[in-house]
Amino acid sequence: MMACSFKEDKSWDDLDELTEAFNKWLKRKDKDYTYWTFAPVFREDNELDFAWIGGWSSGAMFGKSWDNWFDDDDDVGKLFNETADCVNNLASVTTVRAPADGWPEAGVTWFSRCTLEDGVSLRDAAAAHGAMGSAMADMGSPAASWLFLPALGFGDVEFDYYHVESWDDFATLGAGFDAYFNQGGWMKANELMDGVTQCASPNLYRYKLRRDGDR
Known part of the structure; x- marks a missing residue:
């Protein structure tokens, strides 16, 4: 990174x-x-x-x-x-929800700094993010997501991980806003995320895939 x-x-x-x-x-x-x-x-x-x-x-x-x-x-x-x-x-990456159809050439991604609540494990947070992602997909707003865990060069950070989500375009992201604010997504978030982790307001970027490696 x-x-x-x-x-x-x-x-x-x-x-x-x-x-x-x-x-x-x-x-x-x-x-x-x-x-x-x-x-x-x-x-x-x-x-x-x-x-x-x-x-x-x-x-x-x-x-x-x-x-x-x-x-x-x-x-x-x-x-x-x-x-x-x-x-x-350098960060270690845990996949929560992989892209459904491989990497698009371009899209929209946000990064949010998250801090675990006391006594909560990273496994618990990954499960909560995964459940929230499934709930949003059921509302018509699928997104790929990951947890980025600070590894080398971050220093003494005041958060535990980045929650990263990605959409194919702004229209898909906007549909997610509709689902979150108008179709009960925020209530589902309160149900699933309260007591697990606290995430800051995300930073949003346009991304471009520069090279897809041979795996």
């Missing part, structure tokens, strides 16, 4: 050039890696120009990828440093 700000005079066009170069490196060195870029739409500050999130199918593939990168990045790292300043973190 990287939170990035463009260098002076750099833009999304330069990021496109960077991802094109990086994809060429991945084709030779790391066919497993999948990644997305995220453009902020609604968030609490304006310091972030874009986010970059990628992942591997296993910890072993993660380690192999980094070994390959440090061995020879083919100057893609230099291009990255010329394009943006980024803060790099």
Whole structure:
């Protein structure tokens, strides 16, 4: 996970050039890696120009990828440093509801910081989020969702995990708002989530799938 700000005079066009170069490196060195870029739409500050999130199918593939990168990045790292300043973190991801039809090329995602109530386990929270996701799907608003658990580089964070949800487009997200506020979704949330976890107001992004790795 990287939170990035463009260098002076750099833009999304330069990021496109960077991802094109990086994809060429991945084709030779790391066919497993999948990644997305995220453009902020609604968030609490304006310091972030874009986010970059990628992942591997296993910890072993993660380690192999980094070994390959440090061995020879083919100057893609230099291009990255010329394009943006980024803060790099590693999270472990638990899938709550997988995308129904694989990864769309683009869509809408939100990230919400969540804190477990006293005596509640992460397993309990995952079950509650899963039940809420099923309830929303029954109301006609399906969403994929995950728990992102801080692992490396986060420091002493004041939350336990990110709850991440994704929709194919804003229309689908808007239908979810209708279901939540007008069809009883908020009452279901009170029933399922109270006493389990407290989640902050989400930050919303448009995402673009830059590469779907060979798994």
